[in-house]
Amino acid sequence: MSRILLRAGKSPFQVLSPERSLAVGRVGVFGANSGNLLFSSAVHRTVSVPGAEVVTDGFVLQSLKRVPRTAAYVDERFDQLVLPFANAFRAGFTRQLDTYSDLIERLRVPVVVVGVGAQMGFHADRPEAGSDLDASVSRFVRAVLDHSASIGVRGERTAAYLARLGFSAPHVDVIGCPSLFTDADGFRVEPREVDASSRIDLTYTSGLESLVERSAADYPRLEFVAQEHHRLRLLLQGLDPEGYDGRGLLGSGHRLYREDRVRFFVDARTWVDHLRDFSFAFGTRIHGSIAAILARVPAVVLSYDSRTLELAQYHGIPYRDFHALPDDVTVEDLVAGTDYSAFNARFPELAAHYRAFLETNGIEHIWSPGAANPEYDARLAALDLPGPVGVAGASDRTPPLEPIGHSAVSELVALRRAEKAP
Structure with missing residues (x-):
């Protein structure tokens, strides 16, 4: 049996x-943004072939203090280390990148990075952090390429940034976001009729106040699906973020909160299932849009930086330049400009390329001949996962607290404690 350690x-x-x-960690089990659940869950499913054991690390690896014993632990107990990432090439993640580099440089097992990207401005050609980040990214990429054939990046902008650092094809492979590759044969997103009674999904970070206000008034069934940990804290505990001035979508003063039209999900499956009878989705969160797409709901990304733009362009997801949106733009305008013909046509080729990337890097996947794992989906469907969290913690299914149990999370935490002991 092969054992895979998955970030x-x-x-x-x-x-x-x-x-x-x-409560897990400082920013929740999903790492401050529940969008992380979508791509990590997708990779987990993809590599869960019969006979493989996939163990998650609980983000322990990126915060190690003493690395050598952890490297020995991983080499002894696992056959591969697979690292799904999002916008890891950014100033705020440099320390974690250096920790991963320190670990990977000591490993003997293969290490495969899936879907990593650089965080840059909408029109920028490199991150603003400068030479310090460049050095950390270069070290990380060199370490990974010593353990795999190529590194999988999320888009052309990231590939261009790495090319300036001296890394290019075939060692840098643009593969998009693994969260979209859930079916080997692809799937289609078709238009849905939108009227005042439609369920509308809003994804949001900041800005867009006039559009949000109009849309909330015009569509009584519009819901804001939040993703940041501080929004979950507001829903569960009623605690406004520090410095909240009573306006905007950041706290309890907004009509969407007062009318219980804010939702949060702590599992990818329930998130996607919740959206299946929605008619349209829009907003600035790329994985919020991807959740809708996985539910076959048309979504338009209001792209404000490179990380949202390059994924939308690669996959053919409809997008609008956030910075160029007119003040009077409406949901009707967004619906009228949302065309999924490019996405539908491109999907089979991109899915085949993703599978080729996995195979080039020695990763067995569920779309290989004889490697299908229908029991995985059946087991997941049978779980009684918590439903959507609403205002004051309202949820249609909130199971009792369960222990995380014996896994790589508990093993690695125990190892880290042992390393700190005198």
């Missing part, structure tokens, strides 16, 4: 209440 906040099979999900 993820939790396994898709770990049933944690919203309260427990928020």
